Amino acid sequence: MGRRSPKRMLLSGNEAIARGAFEHGVQVAAGYPGTPSTEILEEFSRYPGVYAEWAPNEKVAYDLAMGASFCGLRAMATMKHLGANVASDSIAIHPYLGVNGGFLLVNADDPGGFSSSSEQDNRYYARFFCLPLLEPSDSQEAKDFVGIGLEISERFDLPVMIRTTTRLAHSKGVVTLGRRRRPRSKPFKEFRAVGPPGQLARHREMLRRMKELEIHCEEAPFNRIEWGNDDVGIITSGFPYQVAKEVIPSASFLKLGMVNPLPTGLIRRFASRVKRLLVVEELEPLLEGQILAMGIQVMGKGVVTNRVGELSREFMEKGFGKLLSGGPVESTAEEAVRSHWEGEEDLPPRAPTMCPGCPHRGVFYVLKKLDLIATGDVGCNSFGAVPPWSVLASLVSMGASIGNALGLEKAQRVATRGDGIKPTVAVIGDSTFIHAGIPALIDVVYNKGSVTVMILDNMTTGMTGLQDHPGTGRTLRGEATRRIDYEGLCRAVGVERIRTVDAYRLSEIEEALIQETTTEEPSVIVVRRPCALLPGVERHHPFSVDGERCTGCQICTRLMCPAISLEDPLPTRRRSKGVKVRIDPEFCTGCSICSQVCPKGAIVATKGVNGGHL
Amino acid sequence: MGTYNLLMAGVGGQGILRATDVLAHVAMAQGLDVKKTEIHGTAQRGGMVYSHVRFGQKVFSPIITPGNADSLIACEALEALRWAAYLRPGGKMILDPARVVPPMVTLGWFAYPGDVVGRLRERGIDAVVVDTRPITRELGDRRLANMVLLGVQSRFLGFSLEAWRREIRSYFPEAVREQNVMAFMMGRRYNIG
Numbered sequence: 141m142g143r144r145s146p147k148r149m150l151l152s153g154n155e156a157i158a159r160g161a162f163e164h165g166v167q168v169a170a171g172y173p174g175t176p177s178t179e180i181l182e183e184f185s186r187y188p189g190v191y192a193e194w195a196p197n198e199k200v201a202y203d204l205a206m207g208a209s210f211c212g213l214r215a216m217a218t219m220k221h222l223g224a225n226v227a228s229d230s231i232a233i234h235p236y237l238g239v240n241g242g243f244l245l246v247n248a249d250d251p252g253g254f255s256s257s258s259e260q261d262n263r264y265y266a267r268f269f270c271l272p273l274l275e276p277s278d279s280q281e282a283k284d285f286v287g288i289g290l291e292i293s294e295r296f297d298l299p300v301m302i303r304t305t306t307r308l309a310h311s312k313g314v315v316t317l318g319r320r321r322r323p324r325s326k327p328f329k330e331f332r333a334v335g336p337p338g339q340l341a342r343h344r345e346m347l348r349r350m351k352e353l354e355i356h357c358e359e360a361p362f363n364r365i366e367w368g369n370d371d372v373g374i375i376t377s378g379f380p381y382q383v384a385k386e387v388i389p390s391a392s393f394l395k396l397g398m399v400n401p402l403p404t405g406l407i408r409r410f411a412s413r414v415k416r417l418l419v420v421e422e423l424e425p426l427l428e429g430q431i432l433a434m435g436i437q438v439m440g441k442g443v444v445t446n447r448v449g450e451l452s453r454e455f456m457e458k459g460f461g462k463l464l465s466g467g468p469v470e471s472t473a474e475e476a477v478r479s480h481w482e483g484e485e486d487l488p489p490r491a492p493t494m495c496p497g498c499p500h501r502g503v504f505y506v507l508k509k510l511d512l513i514a515t516g517d518v519g520c521n522s523f524g525a526v527p528p529w530s531v532l533a534s535l536v537s538m539g540a541s542i543g544n545a546l547g548l549e550k551a552q553r554v555a556t557r558g559d560g561i562k563p564t565v566a567v568i569g570d571s572t573f574i575h576a577g578i579p580a581l582i583d584v585v586y587n588k589g590s591v592t593v594m595i596l597d598n599m600t601t602g603m604t605g606l607q608d609h610p611g612t613g614r615t616l617r618g619e620a621t622r623r624i625d626y627e628g629l630c631r632a633v634g635v636e637r638i639r640t641v642d643a644y645r646l647s648e649i650e651e652a653l654i655q656e657t658t659t660e661e662p663s664v665i666v667v668r669r670p671c672a673l674l675p676g677v678e679r680h681h682p683f684s685v686d687g688e689r690c691t692g693c694q695i696c697t698r699l700m701c702p703a704i705s706l707e708d709p710l711p712t713r714r715r716s717k718g719v720k721v722r723i724d725p726e727f728c729t730g731c732s733i734c735s736q737v738c739p740k741g742a743i744v745a746t747k748g749v750n751g752g753h754l
Numbered sequence: 755m756g757t758y759n760l761l762m763a764g765v766g767g768q769g770i771l772r773a774t775d776v777l778a779h780v781a782m783a784q785g786l787d788v789k790k791t792e793i794h795g796t797a798q799r800g801g802m803v804y805s806h807v808r809f810g811q812k813v814f815s816p817i818i819t820p821g822n823a824d825s826l827i828a829c830e831a832l833e834a835l836r837w838a839a840y841l842r843p844g845g846k847m848i849l850d851p852a853r854v855v856p857p858m859v860t861l862g863w864f865a866y867p868g869d870v871v872g873r874l875r876e877r878g879i880d881a882v883v884v885d886t887r888p889i890t891r892e893l894g895d896r897r898l899a900n901m902v903l904l905g906v907q908s909r910f911l912g913f914s915l916e917a918w919r920r921e922i923r924s925y926f927p928e929a930v931r932e933q934n935v936m937a938f939m940m941g942r943r944y945n946i947g
Contacts, residue, residue, distance in 0.1 A: 150778055150788065254793055278789075311791040311816040312775075314782055385814040453819050487836055488864030490765065490856045492801035528861065700857045721860075726896065 151315045153308040156279040157246055158183035159315070160286030165323035166216050166244070167191065168208035170201035172575065173604035174220030175255035176309035177248035181218050182607070185616050189323075194607055194616045197538070197575040198223035202230045202245070209243040209299075212326035214290055216244040221262045226538065226576070228265065231299070235270045236342040237332040238297040238349075241325065242290030245271065245301045248309050251422045252450030255306070255603075257518075257535070259449070261423035262303060266400040270346055271301045272353055273400035274362070275378035279313035285397065288362055296353045298346070305422065307450070308379045354401040362397025365410055372463070373414025375407065375427060375438070380451050384420040387456050402430055411436045416463065418444055422451040494523050496703040497672030497679075497729030499598050499643035503567065504529040505699065505737065506649045512565055512657065514594070515548065517541035517577070519569040520602045520671075528698050532567070539576025541566040545591045546584050563657035565592045571601040571609040574624065578633070584662045585634035592656040592663045595626055596643070598671040606674060630664045637661055643669035646736045672729045680730025681746050684723055689742035692718035696734040696743065703727035704734060757810035759818045760907070763837045764829030765854045766803050769900030772925075773827075774805040776904060779921040780913050781809035789816035802833060825910065827903050828881075830854050831870040838877055847874065848906050849881040850899060882906065882946050889940050898937035905941020915942070 151159060157180050161169065169192045171181045185192035191208075195201035198219040208215040219227060224247050231245065247265070250256040266273035274289050276282040282304065289300040334342055357363055368391050376384050377396040385393070394410040396402070411417050411431075419428040419440035424447060428440040441447055444459035494501050504524045507514055508531050516524055516532035517540065525532040534544045545566035552561035568577050573595050584591045601607040608614045613623035627638050637656060641648040649667060656663040670677045682703075694717070696704055707720045723734070725746070735743035760777065762770045771792055781788045792805040806818045820839045825846045828834030834849045841847055851870065859866045867873065874881050884906050886899040901922070908918055919935055926934045 148782065150775070150782055150790070306793075307791060307817070310793070311789060312778065313789050313816070314787060382814040383817070453815070453817065486867070487832065488856050488859050488866060490802045490832070491858065493857055694862075697857075697860045697862075700861065702857055704857075705855045705860045 147317045149315055149317060150312050151279045151283070152179065152310055152312045153276070153279050153282045153304050154179040154248075154310070155183050155312075156282035156315050157286055157302070157304070158187070159317065160283035161216055161244070162187040162190065163283070163318050163320050164214070164287040164290050165321050166214045166242075166286075166290070167323050167325075168205060168213055169193075169216040169218065170195045170204045171218035171246075172196070172198045172201055172223055172226075173571075173601050173607040174198075174223045174248070175604055176250060176304070176306040177218050177220045177223070177246065178604045178607065179309075180246055180248075181616065184216075192616055194601075194609060196610055198227040199230055202227035205243065206230065206234060206299075209239045209241045210328070210332050211240065212328055213241040214243075214323065215241060216246060218246045219248070220256065221247060221249045221260055222256060222258065222537070224262055224265055228269075231265065231271070232269050233334060234299045235346050236334045236339060238346075239293050239299055240329055242293040243299040244286065244289050244293065245299055246304070247301055248304045248306070249423075250306050252306065257537075259423060261426065262301075263399060263426050264424065266301050266303070267426070270298070270350055271400065272296065272298055272350075272398060273301045273303060274398050275303050275396070276308065277378050277381040277395070278308070279311070279315045281397070282308065283315055283318075285362070288397070292353065292356075296349045296356075298349055298353070303378070305379055350401055354403070357398055357401060357403040358405050360398070360403075363403050363406055364395055364397075365406075366393040366395065368392045370414050371416065372460075373410055373417045374420055375410070375417065375431065376420040377427070378422070380420045380422050380445070383451055383453055383456065387453060388460050396427075399427060402427070404434060407431060407434065408436070411438070418463075420445055420451075420456065423447060491526075492523075493700055493702065494520065495672055496701050496727045497731040499667070499669035499671065499731075500524070500596055501699055501701065501731070502643055502646050502649055502733050502736075503594060503596060503667055504531055505733070506646055506653060507531045507565070507567075510650065510653060510657075512563065512653065514565040514567045515541040515544040517566075517568040517572050518603075519572050520598070521567050521569055521596050522603075524567065528700050537576075538572050539568070539580055541568045542577050542580035542584060542591065542593055545593075546580070546587070546589045549589055549591055550587075563592065564590075565594060565653070565657060567594045567596060569602070570595060570597040570599065570611045570626070571607075573626070574610050578629070581630065581635070581662075581664075582633045589662055590660045592653070592665065594653075595664060595666045597626065597666050597668045598643075598674075599668075600671045600674055602671045602673070606671065626664075626666050635662050635664050637663035638666070639664075640666040640668055643667045644731050644733065646733065672731070680732075682723065682725040682728035682730055683732065683735055683743050684725065684746050685721055686742045686744055687720060689740045690720045691740055691742070692720045693739065694719070694721060696721055696738055699734055699737065701734060703729075757808050757813055758825075758911070759823045759842075760807045760825045760827070761804065761818050761823040761837060761840055762807075762827040762829070762903075763802065763804040763833045764850075765833065766801060767897070768803065768829040769897055770803045770805050770829060773900040773904045774807050776901075776918075776921055776925050777907075778807050778809070779925060780917050781807075783917055783921060784913065786810060787813045789813045791816035802836070804837065825907060827907055829899065829903065832856070832867060834881065835867055835870055835873060838874060838879060841879060843878065845879075846907075846910055847879050847881040848903055849874070849883050850886050850903060851883055852885070852887060852899075884941070884944055884946070886941075889937070889944075893933060893937055893940070895933065898933060901934050901937035902941035902944070905938040906944050906946065908938070908942055918942075 205215040205217040372391040516535040
């Protein structure tokens with residue numbers, strides 16, 4: 141029998157990393173969901189013989205994976221760029237300590253901010269904390285670099301960071317699968333602790349290992365030169381390599397697989413053999429700055445790439461066009477870079493919005509009705525910041541809503557000496573509350589605040605695509621587990637006023653908000669209903685509009701429910717009063733919110749007497 | 755052959771990622787290099803969904819740039835207009851004229867464009883209009899529109915019918931396998947006039 145040819149599969153960057161981790165013997169992995177990193181851990185958890193978990197936040201995930209590596213197993217922590225901020229307290233110390241089993245931090249950046257509130261460039265973390273940094277450019281490399289990273293981690297005794305971006309994470313390419321190497325576990329070696337006075341010695345040692353790696357990088361196959369003409373030489377890494385290869389295929393390329401540390405000798409050799417040297421990199425001029433600091437003439441930002449937004453092929457084409465036609469190549473002002481295609485100007489945008497049946501819709505309706513301003517948090521509840529709601533005073537980071545609200549309250553008290561302060565409400569999702577909201581709630585109690593915290597418990601991590609968390613009663617691998625008791629937890633930290641309401645009952649939400657915001661005490665309102673997208677959630681009978689009773693007041697359209705539209709979608713921009721509404725039975729989940737706001741009782745359940753479920 | 759660029763665009767729930775996955779697998783099975791990129795982070799929340807598929811001897815970037823798509827499958831009328839600029843001159847557009855009205859139109863903030871086919875024609879695009887609604891009604895599941903459109907598209911690609919059937923069968927779970935093949939075949943046989 142002949143040897144079977146290796147299997148080829150179409151894998152996304154995330155799937156390829158998971159596959160790489162499996163093939164190269166990673167046995168323990170942890171993370172917290174965050175677009176575009178989430179699918180790595182979901183995929184990895186499906187392989188046999190591995191342990192994978194969603195941790196409450198990225199720092200816990202990182203610490204857990206570190207512990208597994210200290211124990212001698214290969215381990216991995218996965219997170220999005222903003223999550224690395226949360227884990228950074230531990231990442232900062234890790235290179236001082238070294239590893240035992242190979243350790244990977246898989247970090248997914250989001251240039252263009254497709255699903256993020258910033259587009260920070262986490263390559264700086266690798267420079268900042270002294271982590272070797274690999275940047276794959278396609279799915280095949282994503283898989284291969286996992287193996288390379290683990291070997292480097294073990295050989296040079298450092299945690300290794302693999303950085304992907306949205307385009308790599310969510311693009312698919314052909315990947316040749318390999319066999320799984322048998323996981324090896326190294327014996328537990330030594331205690332890992334650092335603090336005065338040993339930290340300076342460890343710092344010195346860390347820099348020495350990095351220097352050794354730098355020498356190794358000069359000859360390593362993951363940094364390679366592809367000679368083309370000698371007119372233009374391009375230094376690039378990661379996904380930008382693929383784009384540059386399309387824009388200017390005739391150029392010579394130095395493609396860096398590892399961007400920290402840099403192979404300075406290789407860069408000098410490459411630079412000396414091309415007439416014009418350019419760096420093609422996304423976001424910040426990290427490579428460009430270091431190459432300039434080596435005393436080498438190089439161009440990049442403002443010439444062929446921008447600092448803002450996803451790498452723009454159009455900008456790059458223009459830049460190379462000018463360069464090759466001998467035109468002026470001075471750096472141009474930062475252009476507004478479009479990351480999401482909007483098409484012709486007069487077309488209606490199709491902005492993401494709350495889904496039909498979203499349990500957050502009623503909360504924002506009531507906040508708006510009561511003219512209350514709330515601080516918001518990360519997740520689907522952030523839709524409350526934009527029209528038609530616009531009820532969120534702030535929207536910052538995981539868990540920030542509660543601290544922000546307490547700040548609003550304290551500032552008012554100082555400014556007015558306690559007279560006539562407006563009530564402060566913080567809105568936070570269940571997963572986010574567990575992630576980073578609990579310490580802030582403790583602060584409200586400890587420092588005698590009277591913030592009303594609304595925990596919007598939709599029983600999942602919604603925005604990232606329905607991941608389990610400590611409040612769902614299920615683990616990443618689908619096993620049943622203990623479920624957090626929010627009410628009990630809040631009571632334990634000292635909140636005395638706690639109540640739970642049904643997210644689909646506007647009157648309950650309203651009554652709770654009126655009572656709690658007029659009480660000078662910390663309070664928690666748990667607003668509960670499962671996310672309408674969760675599989676297994678019972679869909680109720682769709683509602684429909686009684687054409688006899690509907691007067692076309694269109695109050696229900698202000699709920700911005702995708703299931704509600706006008707009888708005639710009006711080819712003119714002018715809104716015409718009196719046009720009746722209709723409900724799409726395929727979209728409607730029967731949440732009944734619209735029927736509760738209809739002043740004429742014209743929205744009725746298609747089956748049952750009192751509506752689908754209420 | 756050169757690289758073939760296909761873009762499929764529409765709204766969350768229309769099965770765009772699945773349909774383009776099937777296409778990518780068909781191309782890969784012919785020994786071609788394939789890359790595919792998509793934005794789906796907010797798809798379930800009424801946002802737009804799009805997927806780029808590029809296949810040929812060697813493909814670097816998965817991203818199709820404006821004016822370079824050989825083919826554009828638009829699953830919704832408004833999205834057809836939004837993405838029309840991506841089509842190369844002489845490129846093929848397959849258009850499902852069904853409307854999915856965005857809430858911002860319902861709120862009266864924007865108007866839904868009228869006469870989409872006419873506006874496309876003004877841009878020099880003679881779209882193949884495929885109203886999938888009667889077909890999916892017959893098949894009993896609106897979600898099969900993606901396979902109908904893919905079936906129409908398949909006539910403009912060189913791959914054998916057997917290759918398509920094989921990949922559709924291996925892609926879908928058994929419960930929905932044959933209905934997807936059926937929807938594809940109805941698209942493939944659709945009278946495009």
